[in-house]
Amino acid sequence: MNQHPDKFQNSFILQLDFQKAFDRVSHQFLKQQLKLIAIPDKIINAIMLIVTQQQGQIFINNFLGMPFPITQGLRQGDPMSPLLFALVMDPLNRTVSTLLKGINTQDGMIRLKMILMADDVIATVNDEEDATIFQSLIKEFEQLSNLKLNPTKSVAYD
Numbered sequence: 001m002n003q004h005p006d007k008f009q010n011s012f013i014l015q016l017d018f019q020k021a022f023d024r025v026s027h028q029f030l031k032q033q034l035k036l037i038a039i040p041d042k043i044i045n046a047i048m049l050i051v052t053q054q055q056g057q058i059f060i061n062n063f064l065g066m067p068f069p070i071t072q073g074l075r076q077g078d079p080m081s082p083l084l085f086a087l088v089m090d091p092l093n094r095t096v097s098t099l100l101k102g103i104n105t106q107d108g109m110i111r112l113k114m115i116l117m118a119d120d121v122i123a124t125v126n127d128e129e130d131a132t133i134f135q136s137l138i139k140e141f142e143q144l145s146n147l148k149l150n151p152t153k154s155v156a157y158d
Contacts, residue, residue: 011103014123014134017153021119022081023073025088026146027052030074033087050080072146082118089116092141099133101126 018024030051034044054070074081093114102113103124115122125131142148 010127012125012156012158014125015155015157016121016123017150018119018147019150021147022076022085024146024148025074025085026072029145030084030088033090037087047080051084085118086116088145092137095137096123096134099137100130
């Protein structure tokens with residue numbers, strides 16, 4: 001039924017998995033994103049206080065170890081964490097939307113580039129140029145956000 005079978009010949013869809021995504025978020029990067037969307041400083045300070053003033057302790061053989069600071073990440077189970085994680089992912093989404101061609105849906109109504117649902121990412125790559133740009137964007141995003149792609153759980157579909 002597809003009238004242009006070679007139309008998607010070089011296109012593929014990427015299903016990406018970030019390793020321990022919520023646990024790896026850079027607090028500094030999160031703070032930068034909050035400032036970029038013009039959240040008032042008082043609210044940023046309150047959010048960062050909640051996010052950064054965390055400690056962990058290890059319990060082994062009925063012995064509770066010394067507290068240690070948690071220097072990165074967002075608490076899973078905290079009602080604020082999904083929203084904060086979405087803010088962390090937003091720069092990648094905006095950049096991909098600007099720079100990649102993506103692929104059209106069959107009816108041509110939508111140009112699909114990226115879908116985000118918390119730490120689940122689906123991206124479309126139209127050709128080699130898109131693939132090169134996307135690879136570069138991911139590397140830069142990993143450096144800035146401290147998130148890392150999990151190559152064993154990430155898949156490309158052609």
